[in-house]
Amino acid sequence: MDKEILKLVGIRIRTLRKERGLSQEALGERGGFHFSYIGQIERGEKNVSLLNLHKIAEALEVNLIQLFAYLDEDFMVTSSESDIRDIVGLLRTANDEKIRLAKNVLRELL
Incomplete structure (x- = not known):
């Protein structure tokens, strides 16, 4: 049970x-790690330090807290959260001009 959090x-x-x-190798390069270390983390074999988790989060371009937003039996994703995730996914692939336009539209709507 102690290693469940690692997994x-x-x-x-x-x-x-x-x-x-991203491949494990690409993530490793971005964070300054060997790809085999990334694999060990992903399999729950390494008790990774908070500093290294921070580097991984930066390499993934997410907040550190997002590394702990895993799903389990007690967690339900609401339709709003799912919609937000979809919107963020769309924005990740958009060019700068479209992102600015989307920001302005959202500002007017909200």
Whole structure:
């Protein structure tokens, strides 16, 4: 049971990495790690330090807290959260001009 948190965080890191289309090697390069270390983290084999988690979060371009936003039986994603995730996904692929336009539209709507 003690190592369950390592597995959950590792799965979350793998999910975020794959969502961004990164290989373990690419994520490792961005964070300054060897790709095999990334693999060990993702499999829950390494008890990664907070400093290294911070580097991984930066390499994934997410907040540190997002590494702990893994799903378990007690967590439900609301439709609003799902919609927000979809919007962020769309914005990640948009060019700068479209992002500014989307920001202005949202500002007017909200």
